[in-house]
Amino acid sequence: MFKPQLFIAQIKEDVVIGENVKIVQPVNIYGCTIGNNVSIGPFVEIQQNVVIGNTCKIQSHSFICELVTIGNDCFIGHGVMFTNDLFADGKPAGGDKTKWKKTIVGNNVSIGSNATILPVTICNDVVIGAGAVVTKDIIEPGIYAGNPATLLRK
Numbered sequence: 001m002f003k004p005q006l007f008i009a010q011i012k013e014d015v016v017i018g019e020n021v022k023i024v025q026p027v028n029i030y031g032c033t034i035g036n037n038v039s040i041g042p043f044v045e046i047q048q049n050v051v052i053g054n055t056c057k058i059q060s061h062s063f064i065c066e067l068v069t070i071g072n073d074c075f076i077g078h079g080v081m082f083t084n085d086l087f088a089d090g091k092p093a094g095g096d097k098t099k100w101k102k103t104i105v106g107n108n109v110s111i112g113s114n115a116t117i118l119p120v121t122i123c124n125d126v127v128i129g130a131g132a133v134v135t136k137d138i139i140e141p142g143i144y145a146g147n148p149a150t151l152l153r154k
Contacts, residue, residue, distance in 0.1 A: 018054065032064075035072070053107070067102040067119075074105060076128065077113035084119055112145075 009026035018036035023029070027040060031048025031151035034040070040054055041060035046052070050064050053072035058064070070076070084100040085093045101119030105111075109122055112130030122128075122138045129145030129152075131140040138144060142154045 014048075014090065024060075039064050041078075059113070066097075067100055068105070069103070070105045071107035071109065071124070073108045075110040077111055077115065079114045081115075082117045086119060115149075 005073070009028045011023065011027060012030035014031050015029055016030065016033040018034060018038065020037045021034055022039045024040065026042060029040070029077050032046050032050040032052070034045045034052045035054035035092040037055045037057065038058070040046070043061045044058055046064045048098045049066045052058070053070055053074065055072055056070060056074045056076070058076045059078040061072045061078055063082060064093060065082050065084045067084045068082050082103055084103065086101060087093070088099060103117060103119050104121045106112045106122055106124035106126065108124055109126045109128070111117065114130055114134065115128050115132045115134065117134045120134055120137050121126045122134065123141060125141035127140055127143045128134060128149060129143070131147070131148040132145050132149040134144070137150040140154070143152045145152055
């Protein structure tokens with residue numbers, strides 16, 4: 001009988017955390033920067049090289065992978081998934097971080113529950129509907145939904 005390696009969900013010491021931050025455990029947060037007045041729900045993972053701006057709310061069960069930058073005054077709904085690997089070679093890049101891509105989310109962006117955000121840039125003042133899949137840059141403020149996400153209205 002084999003014994004598995006067990007890891008404890010944690011907030012590592014290498015996290016830079018601003019003032020008045022609320023974190024509901026369990027979470028797994030490491031190597032990132034979190035601004036002031038941020039609220040993070042349970043079962044969230046925020047990986048290294050992530051930057052989260054001020055006055056953001058990250059709901060439960062969301063995954064924010066490496067190379068994601070989130071602006072100020074943003075809302076990330078329950079179960080939102082960010083990805084940095086486009087499987088460009090038809091398979092996961094694995095540890096080859098040179099193949100990973102950045103995601104930049106502007107200010108005043110709301111992302112609905114269960115949305116998936118591929119490596120893109122999202123401008124300021126955008127609402128992304130629940131369950132949307134963002135596959136391309138969003139360069140115009142407005143409301144987006146669907147798979148792939150498209151502009152519904154300005």
